[in-house]
Amino acid sequence: MSLSDSQNIEEATTSLQSQPDAKTRRYDRQLRLWAATGQNALEASRILLLSATATSTSILKNLVLPGIGHFTILDAATVTPEDAGNNFFLEGPDSIGKNRADEAVRLLGELNDGVEGKAVQESVEDVLEKKPEWIKGFTLVIAHNLKAKVVQQLSDLLWEDEAGPGLIVVKSAGFLAEFSIQFHDHAVIESHSESAPSLRITEPFPTLLEHATALDLSKMDPTDHSHVPYVVLLVRALEDWKKNHGGNPPKTFPEKKEFKKTISALKVKMDEENFEEAENQAYRCWTETKIPSEVSSLFELPAPSLSSDPNTLQFHALLTALKEFTLTQHPHTLPLSATLPDMHTSTESYIHLQKLYKARAGEDKATFNTLLAKVPGGAEITDDVVDSFLKNCHAVRVLRGRKWGTFDADREALTTALQTSPRETSTHLAFSALSALPSDASPTEESLRAAVHGIVGQDIELPEEFDNAIGEIARSPTADLPTTSAFLGGLVAQEAIKMITKQYVPINGHCVIDLVETWTGVIS
Amino acid sequence: MAAVVHPGQASHLGDWAGRYFHIDQVLDKPGPRTDPSFLAGDGVKKFLREECKILVIGAGGLGCEILANLALLGFKDIHVIDMDTIDISNLNRQFLFRQKDVGQPKATVAAEFIMKRVPGVKVTPYFGKIQDKDDDYYMQFNLVVCGLDSIEARRWMNATLVNLVDPENPESLKPLIDGGTEGFKGQARVILPTVTSCYECSLDMLNKPTAFPICTIANTPRLPEHCIEWASVLEWPRIWKDKKMDTDDPEHIGWLYGVAAARAKEFKIEGVTWALTQGVVKNIIPAIASTNAIIAAACCNEAFKIATSSAAYLNNYFMLIGTDSVYSYTFIHEQRPECPVCGGESVEISISRDFTVESLIEMLTEKQHIQIKKPSLSTPTKQIYLQAPPQLEAATRPNLEKKVSELVADGGEVTVTASSLPFSLSLRITYT
Ligand SMILES: [Zn+2]
Numbered sequence: 025m026s027l028s029d030s031q032n033i034e035e036a037t038t039s040l041q042s043q044p045d046a047k048t049r050r051y052d053r054q055l056r057l058w059a060a061t062g063q064n065a066l067e068a069s070r071i072l073l074l075s076a077t078a079t080s081t082s083i084l085k086n087l088v089l090p091g092i093g094h095f096t097i098l099d100a101a102t103v104t105p106e107d108a109g110n111n112f113f114l115e116g117p118d119s120i121g122k123n124r125a126d127e128a129v130r131l132l133g134e135l136n137d138g139v140e141g142k143a144v145q146e147s148v149e150d151v152l153e154k155k156p157e158w159i160k161g162f163t164l165v166i167a168h169n170l171k172a173k174v175v176q177q178l179s180d181l182l183w184e185d186e187a188g189p190g191l192i193v194v195k196s197a198g199f200l201a202e203f204s205i206q207f208h209d210h211a212v213i214e215s216h217s218e219s220a221p222s223l224r225i226t227e228p229f230p231t232l233l234e235h236a237t238a239l240d241l242s243k244m245d246p247t248d249h250s251h252v253p254y255v256v257l258l259v260r261a262l263e264d265w266k267k268n269h270g271g272n273p274p275k276t277f278p279e280k281k282e283f284k285k286t287i288s289a290l291k292v293k294m295d296e297e298n299f300e301e302a303e304n305q306a307y308r309c310w311t312e313t314k315i316p317s318e319v320s321s322l323f324e325l326p327a328p329s330l331s332s333d334p335n336t337l338q339f340h341a342l343l344t345a346l347k348e349f350t351l352t353q354h355p356h357t358l359p360l361s362a363t364l365p366d367m368h369t370s371t372e373s374y375i376h377l378q379k380l381y382k383a384r385a386g387e388d389k390a391t392f393n394t395l396l397a398k399v400p401g402g403a404e405i406t407d408d409v410v411d412s413f414l415k416n417c418h419a420v421r422v423l424r425g426r427k428w429g430t431f432d433a434d435r436e437a438l439t440t441a442l443q444t445s446p447r448e449t450s451t452h453l454a455f456s457a458l459s460a461l462p463s464d465a466s467p468t469e470e471s472l473r474a475a476v477h478g479i480v481g482q483d484i485e486l487p488e489e490f491d492n493a494i495g496e497i498a499r500s501p502t503a504d505l506p507t508t509s510a511f512l513g514g515l516v517a518q519e520a521i522k523m524i525t526k527q528y529v530p531i532n533g534h535c536v537i538d539l540v541e542t543w544t545g546v547i548s
Numbered sequence: 549m550a551a552v553v554h555p556g557q558a559s560h561l562g563d564w565a566g567r568y569f570h571i572d573q574v575l576d577k578p579g580p581r582t583d584p585s586f587l588a589g590d591g592v593k594k595f596l597r598e599e600c601k602i603l604v605i606g607a608g609g610l611g612c613e614i615l616a617n618l619a620l621l622g623f624k625d626i627h628v629i630d631m632d633t634i635d636i637s638n639l640n641r642q643f644l645f646r647q648k649d650v651g652q653p654k655a656t657v658a659a660e661f662i663m664k665r666v667p668g669v670k671v672t673p674y675f676g677k678i679q680d681k682d683d684d685y686y687m688q689f690n691l692v693v694c695g696l697d698s699i700e701a702r703r704w705m706n707a708t709l710v711n712l713v714d715p716e717n718p719e720s721l722k723p724l725i726d727g728g729t730e731g732f733k734g735q736a737r738v739i740l741p742t743v744t745s746c747y748e749c750s751l752d753m754l755n756k757p758t759a760f761p762i763c764t765i766a767n768t769p770r771l772p773e774h775c776i777e778w779a780s781v782l783e784w785p786r787i788w789k790d791k792k793m794d795t796d797d798p799e800h801i802g803w804l805y806g807v808a809a810a811r812a813k814e815f816k817i818e819g820v821t822w823a824l825t826q827g828v829v830k831n832i833i834p835a836i837a838s839t840n841a842i843i844a845a846a847c848c849n850e851a852f853k854i855a856t857s858s859a860a861y862l863n864n865y866f867m868l869i870g871t872d873s874v875y876s877y878t879f880i881h882e883q884r885p886e887c888p889v890c891g892g893e894s895v896e897i898s899i900s901r902d903f904t905v906e907s908l909i910e911m912l913t914e915k916q917h918i919q920i921k922k923p924s925l926s927t928p929t930k931q932i933y934l935q936a937p938p939q940l941e942a943a944t945r946p947n948l949e950k951k952v953s954e955l956v957a958d959g960g961e962v963t964v965t966a967s968s969l970p971f972s973l974s975l976r977i978t979y980t
Contacts, residue, residue, distance in 0.1 A: 040809055041822045043798045048823075052637045056827065056834040057731050078570075078620075086838040089640055105566030112616050116667045117564050135643055198574050199849075199859060216871055251768075366771050371815050374770040495580030500573035506620035507849035510613065514841030518732060518870045521838065528732065529872040539849050540581055540859040542736075542866045544876040 047138070054090050061214075061412075062525035063091065067138075069524045070094040072162040072189075074148050074178075075101070076128040078504045079196055080168045081113035082513025087520055088132050094140040095132070096162070099125035100147040110506055152177050160185060164520055166192045169504075172459040179206055179428035187333035190523055193428055194516055195455045198500030200493065201512050201537040202455050205519060205530060207425035209328060211339035213412050214527040217419035219316075221361035226273065226312045228259045229360060229384045235377075236260040241290055249292055251370040253377050254301035261287050261302070262309050273309055280310065297368040314357045315350055322422055323347040335526060338405055339422070342413045345396035349388075352395075359388035359414050389414055423532045431534065431548060432456055432479055439484065441547050446487040448536040448545035453480065454493035458501060467501045469494045496540065508539055515544075563668060568593070571622055574858045586857040597622045600855050603689040604628040605678060605705055607654040609835050610695025610727050612644045613844030615658055618693070619666040621852050626662075627689070629674045629681070630655040635796065641837035678705055683712055687720065691851050694726040695844060697833065699754065699919075700968055702726065706739065706747035707889045707971045713742045723861075725850050727843040731834040732870035736846035737881070738854070738862045741890065745864065745881040748889040748971075752917040753881075757831070772812055772819035776828040779807035795830045804829060842868060884917070888973035894961060901953040901979045905933055908952055912964060918973065923964045927956055936967065953979055 048055065055063060069092045073080045076099045084095055101107075103119045113131040114124070125143035133141045144151075148170065151158065159165060159181060167175060175193055182191045183206065191206040228236065236259035241249060262273060265283055274283040284306050291299045322343055328336050350356050362385035364378050392414060396402035413420070431437060431452075441449040457475035461467055472494040476486070515535065522530040533548025568575075575593055578586050586592075602623050604614050607630035618626055632654050634645045644661040645654070655673035662671045674681075678701060686692070686708060696702050706724060714720040724739040726747060739746050764770070765777045784793050784804065794800050805825040812820040826832065846866055853861045865881040868874070886893045895918070899908065905925070912923050925932040932955055933947050934940040947955065956962055956977050964973040 040806060043802060044822060046636065049636045050639050052640075052823070052826075053832070053835040054640055055823070056832065057836065082841065085643060086836075086841050089643055089837040091640075105564055106569035108564070109567035110570045110620055112620060112665065115665065120564075134646070137647075199579070369770070370768045371770055371817075374768075375816050492580045499577050499579045500570075503570045503573040505570055505574065506617055507845045507852060510617055510841050510845035511849070514838040514843075514845065515870070515874060517838035517841070518836075519874075521836075528870075531873045535874050539846075540579065541878065542846060542849070542862045543878045544868070544874055546873055546875075 051091065058521070058525050058527050061408075062521075062527050065525045066091055066521065067093045069163040070161070071096070071520070072159065072165045073097045074165065074167040074170060075099050076111075076113075076124040077168050077509070078107075078111040078506065079194060079509035079512050080166070081111055081128050081132060082509045083166060083168075083194070083516045083520070084128075084132050085113065085135065086513055086517030088135045088139045088141070090521065091136060091138050092524070094142070095129075096142045096144055097125040097129055098144045098146060098148060098151060099123075099128075100145050100150075101125075103127055110504055110509070112506075148174055148178070152181070156181050160188050162189045164190050164192065164523060166194065166516065166520065168194045169196065170459070171463055172456070175428060175459065182206065183208075183427045186329060186331045191428060192516055192520065194512060195459060196504060196508050196512055197455070197458060197497045198503045198505060199508060199539040200451055200454070200496050201508055201539075202452055202534055203512065203516055203519075204428065204431075204534040205425070205523065205532075206428040207423070207523070209332060209336045210423040210425060210523065210526070210530065210532075211336055212421040212423075212526055212529055213339070213342075213409075213416050215416065215419045215421045216528050217416075219419055220365065221363060221415075221418045222312050222357065223255055223308065223364075224312075224357065224360060225255060225258045225262065225308050226310075227314065227355045227357050228263075229380075231380045231384060232256075232259060233263070235380060237263060246292060248370075250296045250298055251368075251373055252298055253367045253369040253373055254298055254305055255364075255367065255377065256373075257287065257290075257298065257302040258305060258309060261290075275310070280306070283309065301368055314355070316418055319346075319358065319418060319420065320350075322420070323350075325422060325424075337401060338409065339420075341396065341399045341402045341405065342410070343420075344399045345392055345402060346413075346417055348395045348399075349392050353388075353391060358417050359392050360385045361415055361418070362386075363415065385414070421529055423530065425532060426548075435480065435484070437548075438480055442485070442487060445545060445547050447489040447492070447538065447543075448534075448547045450487060450490035450493040451536045451538060452534050452547060453486075453490065454497050457494070458497055467498055469498045472497060505539075508537075511537065511539060563597075568622060575856060579859060582859055583857060588858075592856045592858070593622070596852075596855055597624050600690050601625045601627070601688060602851065602855075603686070603692045604695070605692065605701070606630055606695040606697075607644075607658040607673070608632065608638065608695065608697065609641050609837075609840040610729065610844045610847070611654070612642045612658055613840050614693050614695050614727075614848055615644070615662050615671065616666075617844060617848035618851065619662050619669045619671070621848060623851075623855075624669050625672075626669065627672045627674065628655050628659055629676065629678055630658075631675065631677045641835055641840055643837065678708075683708070686712060686722065689722060691854060692722055692724045693847050693851055694724060695728075695847070697728070702747050703751075703969055706741075707969060709739075710741040710746055710889050711970065723851075723854050725847045725854075727847040729835060729839045729843050731836070732839055733868060734839050734843040735865065735867040736843050736850065736862070737865045738850050739864070745883040746887060746890045749884040749887045749891070750865075750881055751919055754916075756916065769811065769815055769817060772808070772817055772821075772824055773828050775808040775812040775815070775817060775820055776804065776825050778811055779804040779825075780829045783807050793829075795826070801826050801829070839868075839870065842870075888918075888964075889971050894974040894976040896978065897975050898978045898980055899952060901951065903952050904948065905950055905952055905955070906948040909933065909948075920964060920966045920973065921968065923966050923973075926963050926965075927960060928963075930955070932956075932962065952977060 071092055076097045101124045103114055103122050103124045105120055108114050108116050108120050113128045119127045123145050129141040129143040182188045186208050194203040236256045274280045284303050287302050328340050362382045364381050453476045456479055457472045460475045519530045522528045531546050533546050535546050537544050576588055607628050634649050634652050634654055636650055644658045649657045653675035655675045659671035659673035709722050709724050712720050727736045760777050765774050769775050805822050809820045850861050853859045866878050868876040885891045886895045912918050912920050922935045924934045931944055933944045958979050960977055962975040
């Protein structure tokens with residue numbers, strides 16, 4: 025018998041998908057992380073890399089492979105023998121003497137036919153002077169080892185426009201590195217948080233409560249008894265408990281213990297897994313909150329200005345409707361999520377419970393849509409976005425970014441950070457010093473120390489970790505080590521992907537890397 | 549190339565003046581935290597570039613990155629082992645491979661690419677299994693870097709390198725640097741066989757694979773995954789008998805998908821798709837270039853530091869989570885005294901006198917820090933149960949139903965072996 029003779033397949037293949045196309049297969053392992061929506065965002069993105077150093081090409085490699093739409097490398101330099109020794113996207117001695125951007129774009133382009141690459145043989149300084157607006161035409165701008173003066177200009181340029189591209193500033197020397205991202209606001213609907221939405225055990229919606237109270241456990245046959253889903257058991261047990269405790273859930277430790285005992289006492293056989301699950305999940309009866317505090321705190325955010333980027337404005341409209349929902353709709357929870365986790369029960373009762381959740385989630389969505397339609401811009405939001413927002417509304421995030429350089433100008437924040445995160449802050453300051461030194465100077469521990477005092481003032485106290493940081497930078501101030509650049513290339517690309525797809529949560533602050541001791545840390 | 553070799557500069561091994569400008573900065577001078585034993589200068593460069601022999605296990609997601617890093621760092625004698633061929637789904641991250649290479653051996657294509665791109669580096673590929681090689685083969689290397697996705701293969705490699713250690717011969721201690729990734733997460737670690745915690749010591753840190761109880765699959769499916777498991781675990785062998793399921797064959801996946809979808813329809817379960825079917829039956833782990841780049845870089849950075857002493861190496865575990873900001877944790881994973889590979893002490897197991905041999909076997913497969921599939925059990929004097937060869941399996945099978953207490957005295961030792969693992973585990977059984 026061959027596969028095609030199988031009866032089953034003939035019966036089943038009507039209305040089935042066929043094997044995914046070549047592109048889907050190529051991207052399969054990443055689509056499982058960010059799905060088609062994330063992939064579309066990547067494919068629509070345009071990335072600008074300032075210079076084609078080993079670190080820059082490492083970053084780009086990790087963005088070209090997953091399929092960004094376009095990248096431009098801006099670099100007027102000619103490949104030196106030193107470049108040819110540490111950059112995988114140059115062809116060794118054969119590339120020496122050629123334009124660095126041209127060579128890198130050619131070799132990076134081989135990684136993915138679907139990505140467009142362009143080399144622009146100009147210096148950043150020239151472009152900033154002659155056609156600064158051109159830089160704003162990208163989704164994201166990434167700069168590696170530029171001098172502080174140039175970064176300042178870039179930062180000013182990109183900050184003035186709230187909907188303008190984000191700026192990732194990357195620095196490295198020898199075993200040390202750091203990077204930060206400049207953005208205004210960054211709203212994330214799909215944070216891929218590990219926290220699950222509420223099952224509403226403490227605030228059961230009417231059909232769930234009805235279903236739970238209608239149960240007569242004492243009259244059930246043993247199989248059905250062992251198939252009552254734990255969610256239903258908990259709703260029922262909590263309801264019964266509240267009746268006997270003045271409407272209150274279990275509060276004290278002894279009460280909680282007793283509550284669990286009442287569940288266990290309902291077992292008719294020792295090994296009923298659904299009751300064991302109910303006992304293990306009983307904590308939900310006293311920990312579930314109406315609205316997670318991370319979400320309710322977002323309700324207090326000031327409205328973004330009308331010049332913000334469309335994503336921020338759309339997110340704010342959704343958030344406004346969500347707040348309205350929680351204020352006006354009894355019992356003042358978030359809209360119900362239709363996602364039901366697996367639990368020990370029969371197919372029938374699971375599907376039945378799932379239907380109850382789906383029906384209620386549908387009603388909540390309809391109410392939410394009515395409220396959203398009244399919010400400016402709300403009516404234009406697509407159904408897919410609303411669905412995604414409601415599915416994830418228990419874990420949405422907003423990052424309020426800061427302009428590049430804000431941290432270094434904030435004496436108080438620096439002093440605190442030097443105490444709480446001495447090694448991270450020391451390394452960060454050492455890099456600030458390095459990029460502030462003139463490019464023709466060869467940095468020494470003394471000049472780096474002096475430069476730090478120039479930035480943060482003479483009287484700031486620097487911890488011993490600072491000696492390690494400037495010592496390491498003075499050892500190898502211009503070394504773009506292959507492993508440091510590969511490490512940074514991975515980290516910065518991860519952050520770029522998070523920024524572009526608006527999925528997962530990017531850093532907000534400075535990420536510092538020490539590959540002597542192999543650690544990373546984020547300070548802000 | 550001759551045009552770029554400056555007069556008076558070494559031109560051997562494909563080098564050119566300025567080639568190691570970046571790396572030499574950390575090899576010509578110590579840093580503030582560098583160990584005083586570091587001898588900056590020509591000696592360390594010569595060892596790295598002319599003498600050090602390094603083995604890379606795996607030429608996949610991590611392997612491609614590892615090879616490129618090592619070549620740029622100046623390692624010139626690199627060997628790589630991989631038993632896989634290139635699949636289209638590798639191309640989103642395994643950057644040494646192109647569409648035209650699909651179907652070719654990973655080790656060979658990767659080795660050729662590196663040698664073409666980085667002049668003077670010799671990469672020797674082996675298209676096959678790590679188990680094909682003997683102790684003499686592994687003895688020739690100074691370092692081993694492991695970028696595998698298989699737990700079995702890592703356990704084998706780890707145990708082999710621990711067994712290789714001869715206290716009389718310091719050269720026999722081969723540092724093992726191991727990396728692994730999953731989505732935005734990953735880890736890198738340095739294992740000094742017998743000195744630090746080994747891979748086996750940390751088995752309990754692995755995520756428990758999701759296993760669905762067979763009764764759920766057979767009787768009470770609720771999730772699309774349950775329907776897919778039904779198709780692959782129960783229906784495939786029923787319909788196709790001994791025909792082996794090939795999860796890389798789209799016809800096979802298509803059949804499983806069809807069967808799973810039909811079952812899902814019958815039970816009104818939503819969500820069976822081609823991608824999910826493939827994901828469940830192949831146990832697909834999401835993978836992206838950027839995470840592989842981070843972890844491979846961390847591994848190679850350790851290899852470089854161990855080979856050169858230019859900075860202290862990682863002691864001994866680095867884990868990274870990139871899903872919410874960048875979170876990482878560097879810590880010392882402690883050696884486990886009862887580790888069957890590097891510990892030497894027996895594992896204490898306390899069971900009731902009624903416990904059967906079969907239950908004991910089940911317990912060994914499930915325990916997080918043991919995880920031995922198909923264990924064979926024996927005492928110093930008798931065989932309790934052997935999985936192979938068939939005649940011994942048949943002869944010892946009646947013991948499965950017996951109580952352990954009938955076969956092993958209180959406080960007695962049981963030796964557990966498995967064909968997939970080059971070591972044995974010693975259990976000390978006590979009765980409650
Ligand atoms: Zn061990």
